[in-house]
Amino acid sequence: QKEVEQNSGPLSVPEGAIASLNCTYSDRGSQSFFWYRQYSGKSPELIMSIYSNGDKEDGRFTAQLNKASQYVSLLIRDSQPSDSATYLCAVNDDYKLSFGAGTTVTVRA
């Protein structure tokens, strides 16, 4: 499987702030990129998919993709305590996902 690296956590942000999560990948030919949110003891939940360079916004979440730099990021605006979770970056690799190790985010009230 191809390598996917995420910025090491944990990441602690105050309520209302922006949480910024970063991910780099090794395969320049990768085309599909995903962010999953995983609460403790639960399964991963797909929150963002991105396929083209640029930004994609969905509510308080913005995914950014830069294929030239092999970099994908997730911004969480107006962070809420309910955003406290582990966020997994995943890259599609021939019908399989290569996951990063995850970044644990804690939003403090």
Place this chain on the structure above:
Amino acid sequence: DAMVIQNPRYQVTQFGKPVTLSCSQTLNHNVMYWYQQKSSQAPKLLFHYYDKDFNNEADTPDNFQSRRPNTSFCFLDIRSPGLGDAAMYLCATSRGDTNNEQFFGPGTRLTVL
């Protein structure tokens, strides 16, 4: 609602006693996956089916087997569970198209005594 269902949600077995975990989907997706996830680790792919074609990961132990009798169901068989097999087992599905979004079921937490 279309979804991925896993049963049971919690499974306790004894060392060496075979166990079967089940997954069903109402999404009519072509691909079904089984992952193992241990605490503070990313999900680790065990194998996947694209329709009836079985694809085993090179490092999946022989102790793990899978069956997909039809489009909707997929089973994970652990022939002789060891203490190291205690984990969350996740089933996921995807259409198998170019973008290949994967959707996970709620998982089965396996405890080995």
